Amino acid sequence: MSLSAFDDPNQPPEPAVLRRRLGPAATAWSALVDGVAERCGPIEELWKHGGAKLGWSLRLLRKGRVLLYLTPREGRLLAGLVLGGKAVAAAREAGLPPALLAQVEAAPQYAEGRGLRVEVSGPDDVEGLLLLVGLKADPSVPPKVAAQSPSRAGRPRGGGGIRRGGR
Secondary structure: OOOOOOOOOOOOOOHHHHHHHHHHHHHHHHHHHHHHHHHHOOOEEEEEEOOOOOOEEEEEEEOOEEEEEEEEEOOEEEEEEEEOHHHHHHHHHOOOOHHHHHHHHHOOEEOOEEEEEEEEOOHHHHHHHHHHHHHHHOOOOOOOOOOOOHHHOOOOOOOOOOEEOOO
């Protein structure tokens, strides 16, 4: 069984199936994709199959750099990111929810930075992750706190094909 709810390497997730599999977490998925696009400028959405153990995940890229990995699961999703030293230092000052900051501090250190994977089950988990992505994109800029547009709620993005750009 793969980490993703989608493990067939020949079948990337379709939007309707993605929404069903995510269930209540579909709103959080949409909020993360839309929030990263809003806060970090134009992004590219790239679906990749990571092999039998990982399955399909969506990468949100800006100028070729992965800002956030989203892995769909049954009824929830995993959000993954790697934070460099400056972003970790900025995260300590950003007013993150204590549980999320504890995950940042406990994340394993790699050459690229701290690798963090956060389980997301609903919209309450989104804002802290968006703050982290903003800090990853530019640790010198204070994070922006923005409310989600209700018109976007409930529509998981990233299921329309393998590669999409210009968001």
